[in-house]
Amino acid sequence: MGRIGIMAALHDEISSLLEAMGPDASRTRIGRRDYYTGAIHGREVVVVLARVGKVAAAATAVTLIREFDVRTVVFAGLAGAVSDQVAVGDVVVATSLLQHDLDASPLFPCYEVPLLDRSRFDTDPSTSQALSRCAQEYLTGILPRHVPAGTLAAFGVALPRVHRGVIISGDRFVGCGLAVRKLRDELPDALCVEMEGAAVAQVCYEYDVPCAVFRTISDRADDGASISFSDFLSRVARYYSAGILERFLTAQA
Ligand code: ADE
Numbered sequence: 001m002g003r004i005g006i007m008a009a010l011h012d013e014i015s016s017l018l019e020a021m022g023p024d025a026s027r028t029r030i031g032r033r034d035y036y037t038g039a040i041h042g043r044e045v046v047v048v049l050a051r052v053g054k055v056a057a058a059a060t061a062v063t064l065i066r067e068f069d070v071r072t073v074v075f076a077g078l079a080g081a082v083s084d085q086v087a088v089g090d091v092v093v094a095t096s097l098l099q100h101d102l103d104a105s106p107l108f109p110c111y112e113v114p115l116l117d118r119s120r121f122d123t124d125p126s127t128s129q130a131l132s133r134c135a136q137e138y139l140t141g142i143l144p145r146h147v148p149a150g151t152l153a154a155f156g157v158a159l160p161r162v163h164r165g166v167i168i169s170g171d172r173f174v175g176c177g178l179a180v181r182k183l184r185d186e187l188p189d190a191l192c193v194e195m196e197g198a199a200v201a202q203v204c205y206e207y208d209v210p211c212a213v214f215r216t217i218s219d220r221a222d223d224g225a226s227i228s229f230s231d232f233l234s235r236v237a238r239y240y241s242a243g244i245l246e247r248f249l250t251a252q253a
Contacts, residue, residue, distance in 0.1 A: 004074060005064035021047065052196070088157060095122065100190070101170035167197050218236075
C-alpha cells in the first residue's frame with residue numbers, strides 16, 4: 001500500500017495533523033512548500049500546506065504525485081455553502097468537482113476544461129465513502145467532546161450533517177449574497193464553494209490517481225462570509241479536519 005497525500009489550503013486546517021505526526025516526520029522543501037513525510041496511526045502519509053487557490057493546489061498535487069509517489073490524494077478544508085440544504089458545521093464530501101470560474105466560451109462550453117472534454121472530475125468512490133463514514137462518526141460521536149457547546153452554538157451548529165455531491169471551485173472568495181445566488185442559479189446541484197478542490201481533481205484525473213475532497217462549511221458565502229470564515233477557521237476548523245482524517249487513516253492502516 002502506498003502513501004496517502006494529504007493537502008489543505010491553510011495552516012489551521014492541518015495543524016493538529018502535523019502535531020499527530022510527531023517529531024519523526026521528515027520535511028522536504030519543494031517549490032516553497034514543506035512536505036512532511038511520516039506516519040499517523042500506522043498509515044504512511046505526506047502532509048502539505050498547499051496554500052490558497054487553484055494554481056497552488058495543482059502545483060502541490062503534481063509534486064505529491066511525481067515526487068512522493070502518493071497512492072491517493074485527499075484534500076481537507078473549509079467551504080462556503082451554496083445549497084440551501086447545507087448549513088454551517090456540516091461536512092460535504094465531493095462526488096465530483098467543477099471550476100465555476102472557467103469559461104472559454106464560445107470556443108468551448110462554459111466550465112469545460114479545454115481539450116480535456118469535460119467540466120466535472122469525479123472523486124474516488126471508495127475513498128469518498130470511507131471519508132463520509134468517518135465524518136458521520138466524527139459529527140455524532142466526537143465533535144461535541146472536542147468543541148465546547150458554546151462555540152458550536154455561536155455558529156448555530158446543532159445537528160451537523162454529512163452531504164455527498166458536487167463541490168465547485170474558483171479563484172475567488174465568495175462573500176456576497178448576489179454572487180452566491182448567481183452560482184446557485186447557474187449550478188443548481190452545487191453544494192458548496194471553495195478555491196482548490198476542482199484543480200486537485202483535474203490533476204489527479206490527468207495522472208490517474210484516486211482523489212477525495214471533503215469540506216467543512218464555515219460560512220454561507222454571503223455578505224457575512226468573511227467574518228464567519230475567519231472565526232470558524234480559528235475556533236473550529238482544526239478539530240474537524242484532524243478528527244475526520246485521523247479516523248480515516250486508522251481505518252486505512
Ligand atoms: N472557503 C470557505 N468559504 C469560502 C467561500 N465563501 N468562498 C470560497 N472559498 C471558501
